[in-house]
Amino acid sequence: MDYYLYAWIFSVKKIPKAQKSGYVILTVVSIAYIVLFFVNSHKTYLALMESFDILKMIAPIILIVFFIMAMLNSSIDSKAISKHLGEDSGIKGWMIALIGGILSHGPGYVWYPMLQELRNKGAKDGLVVAFIYARSIKLPWLPVMISYFGVYFTILLSIYVILGAFIQGIIINKLQNRF
């Protein structure tokens, strides 16, 4: 067996803090399901099915995100990251963050590990925040929004969201530099 894989599977390292709090949440949610099952078994069953549907939906996205992360880890070094997304990234950095946010697919939390990886490698916090906020523009859903609220509303909201993402990024960068 491959040494690295072997080392990973049998690693007896201390459980990371993030993983510990994960087990706490998982336990709390499991208890909630058990309690709610006695209160309303039908609805709880529906909730469980709903969760499985979500899992099915995000599984391919998780694969893509982790593939990107593996590529980032192996081929792009911190220097390149800080050049494109770091202190001196300028307009290009903002464009990458905003457009990347708009194009990124699926629920936001799926992207968090990759974003944290980028932060560790020197990406500015402001750009990460701009990415997360720009994610509220969902290109595939825009036609649906237009059908419900009209073209003007959709265009205005999208423009303000992009502006908002940019301003929030600037605020975060200012705060980051101060503390």
Added chain:
Amino acid sequence: MILKLKKASISTLQTLKTIAPMLFGIIGLVGLFKTFITPEMLHSLFNGSAFHDILVGTATGGVSVGQPFISYIIGGEFLKEGVSPYGVTAFILSFVTLGVVQLPLEFSIFGARFTLIRNILSIIFAILISWITTYTLGFFQ
């Protein structure tokens, strides 16, 4: 190069292993919220005044979960039933930008300071953007 990629894949798997329990927990929580919090429950909180509805819209959008188009459908129903456009805009905006359910995950990945500041900014901007969007829309209608 191949060794590097292998190393990187292992470290990525390590990350996946670290966040897996949290991810499963959050997905379970999302399922519960989707099933137990109904649009009728949310609607009863609005009262038609712009300021009140913006705050309620931000809060209810923050605790609701689901695909973005669900917020459009619920928001469309709210509009029909007399909730102010300010409140509806705040609802659909905070539906996608705020996630009370995923806070523990965000917290454990990004750390307390980043999560706190980001979410406070999101709340402020949900209020600001919903107000300015509805206000500007008035000029086009």
